[in-house]
Amino acid sequence: MGSIPVNEQILELSDEIKNRLSPYLPEDVKLVQKGLMLYRQGLVTQLRMEQGEFRATVQDVTPAKVQLNPEILGQSKCSCPSEGLCRHQMAVFFSAYAQKGSVADWVSEWREPLRENMHQTNLATAWGLKKAKDLVKAEGVLKPDYSRWVQSFEVSFNTLVGGKKYTNPFIIPELFEIYLKRIRASAPVEKEWRLIYELVAAVVSFRNLVVLSNELGFDEQTVRRAYHHSFENLLGEVEEIVEKMGVQTLPFSFDEFIGHLKDEVFELLTCTRKGLEQERIQLHRLLWTELFRKKEWRQEEARKIGDHIKQLEDGENPVPYLVTRIHLFFLLGNDEQALELANSVPEKFITPYMLWWIEDFSAARMWRRVEPLIELFLQQLKKYTDWLGSYHSSSVFIRKALRAITPYCSENGRVDLFERALLVMLPYSFADYEHLLLERGDWDRWAELYALVGLGYDDLGNDRVKRLEKERPELLLGMLHQAAQHEIDQKNRGSYRMAVRHLKKLRTLYKKLKRMEDWEYFLTQLLERTKRLRAFQEECQRSKLI
Template identity: 65%
Template sequence: MPVNEVLQGLADELKDLLNANVADDARLVQKGMMLYRQGLVTQLRFENGEYTAVVQDVSPAKVRLDPEFLGMSDCSCPGEELCRHQLAVFFAAYSKEASVSDWLAEWREPVRETKSVASWGLQAAKDLVKAAGLMKPDYDRWVQSFESSFDALVASKKHTNPYVVSELFGIHMKRVGASAPVEKEWRLLYELVASVVSFRKLLVLSEELGFEEHVVRKAYGHCFENLLEDSADFVERLVVQTMPFAFDEFIERLRDESHAVLTSAAGYDIERVYMHRMLWTELFRKKEWRQEEAIRIGARLKALEESENPLPFSAAMIHLYFLLGNDDLALKLAGGVPDVRFVPYMVYWIDYFTGAKLWRRVEPVIEMFLGRLKEYLDGLESYQSCSAFVRSVMRSIAPYCSENGRLDLYERALLVSLPYSFADYEYLLFERGDYDRWGELQAFVGLDFYDLPKDRVKVVEKERPEVLLGMLHQTAQKEIDQKNRGSYRAAVRHLKKLRTLYKKLKRVDDWEYFIEGLLERTKRLRAFHEECQRSKLI
């Protein structure tokens, strides 16, 4: 690929990576631009597909910039990620191919657009508040007002900048709050309906705008999160008080809105299911309502087109059957869901049953979950994602295992989750005194002898010294294979430790047989033999 195309690709990647609306990113670009404009980038070269340069900052920084794989770039400064020195080198390289000022103007354009649209939105919101006034209890009028406000403020423009949506949505929610009823008991219900309707409208708009889901999550994903948190808070406050009979019609109408949240748009599966599940768990408690909703979702599932994802509907329907106490049917349906992305939904049911101490009901869910966990972990993109998920899983399973004496189940969960559960499993085996399996675990994850915690080694050496033999053999051989003087010295230190352990175990013959064979195999490695003699190993 020609240099200019590669560099242009990096320019586009940096525009996506750095958000002009985020203060930290704006400062980083500003500092990099300052270093470049002051002429502090020197010795700029392009070799083997990479840019190298020295940036004369407070102390000189040596930079290697990989334009095709930015994450492979590095800098000698203490910063761990993209730093001002790497940006300065990018600007210096880019200036030889195109205009840095044009890049900067294009990068800043979303900020100007956001400010301009936000100014317009504030004025429009004032006009809407004046027109609507305070809202009296009327469900249809409430919904019409919320939808009109959303359409006028958020959906009226064809957005090219997803960050504009966040600004305008915030203005919409402030406008909705300004028209809330004065009566305290009605205000809470009004805010809940506003949150659910606005959540649905935002889902539909996101689908219409056609932004990639990862772009939406970065630009205004917090809007969805805030609505979910607010809705859960409103519901929690509603259910702890005695609701007047006048609320009944509003609650019943809100059921249809919750169904629309689940069915009116594609994508954002976790958010849609969370909102639907929360409302049906906490607010809509009548048995016949839950039965009707399960039937409605089942009919929707049967009518799905091939391009539609059945997962959120399956998860919602299974949850309703759990709420109805029909665990057999719920588990049967769950077992028939082939999509491995279904696995995280099962964690909620584990937490739900555990919180209510329904141990008999949670056990089959845990068993089914563990049967599919490894497949799910294999599909995740990063080690960090896997580790974070496993930590949450172990927290969910631990109460059941502790209360019911099911250490075997907890250990099975740790085994299935390896290597991401290594720290917890290592601690469990060591505290239990199962040093043989502890040693096997260390070998499984590839740890060398010198990687082991010294306090652990002292205990194992005293209680079960033979456990350490295999790791010492393996580590010593790895050092010998490095074939340099420093690694030979390290190998000798491990071999001396091996000799001590063999003597302690009264297996001197085994040691002598091993060392004779090793010296014979390495007879051409003169430096290694010299280190053995210097340390009086032979």
């Protein structure tokens, strides 16, 4: 390694590997042992630091070229066919670590948690938290048990993912995938029980990952870059499971599990005071819409959420409780209560969620329930786009909003409501509104729209100009007058030339409209006003306007 300062990189790599490998997992233990053996046999050669990576060759049965990335272990490479962290990468790590300290001490320190927690492992066995295959061997086919399932998920999560202070968030999705594979491998064999097991696992895992994110203090932007896809995958998985459960008759034995799961889903709202609000709301909404259908269940959940709202702690975000309570009111058919509560929530919080209910009711063709929602949505929209600030973000949201309200307006012949929506959504809806006006040939409103958003003749394409010349040439007159005056006001030779081009176009239009007297009068007045602008007068003479 020569004089290259590697201590800091080695420590980073050491922390990465400790976070990635667990002394509780036999395959991880074997991986460490194999890497240690290759290192101790002196099979690591040409060790060096290049471009921020540790690089070396490991003389195994087939020589392996290794690149170890100390910042993001998942971006490390090895020429062997193994996926993920392999024995060659471990051997290179030990060879690099030996430059700083004792490899034997590192291995001993890595194994320490296992020795410290052996008594917990024994307790876990006593509690029935063995691996599924061990339980099957000991007791035959294991009877489904909700509490034992959740307990096993918690232990697996804390062992593989939780319980560590990660500095690099990109490690989490790799460990989380390992954890999910573990718990899925222990799923019941029976198809029906497997579905409910996987549903409970997804909900509990989702909640645990939310809590871990909060404990680690990662901001939302970091979570979205590093492992937001893990939440999206779980949401997709829950949706698929619920869809499968919806097309089959569920046995009565499921009732107890569904009852427990309801409480689990409520904890999605209370498990953290802030963060990942939309994802938690979405999962709660999905399950209460598709799975928890009993009226008394929904009434009780709305009451529980209402009670919690009354006793929110300082700094606790009320949005997840307010939105889910509004959704439950809609599910119960209490639209008046839902709309009243929605109207009391600040626009920046509630407006995006209103599209969900507009889309849901439109899909079910519940048109009577859609209209008041659209009316409230349009009242709140301007403040919401002002709060968004970004033109791009507002444009993207307006596109979603138009898609949401179009089915209602189309099916019920409410062109008036659609046009009002387009007006409220300006300037982001300009293209759609212009298209609507041109479709019905409403040139006067079209001209007003152009003036409203501050567009003029120079913003017209050739197609628009030709169509206006043919259908409503008089509308071009005003636009050309404004464009010519704007160029004259710039007071430079280039703008004077452009002004003259507009004036020549004006002369052609006046002639077409048989209003040459008006043209002569206008030009005389213009030349009189600009007689001190010698360069402009010269351009007029050169173009033979004079």
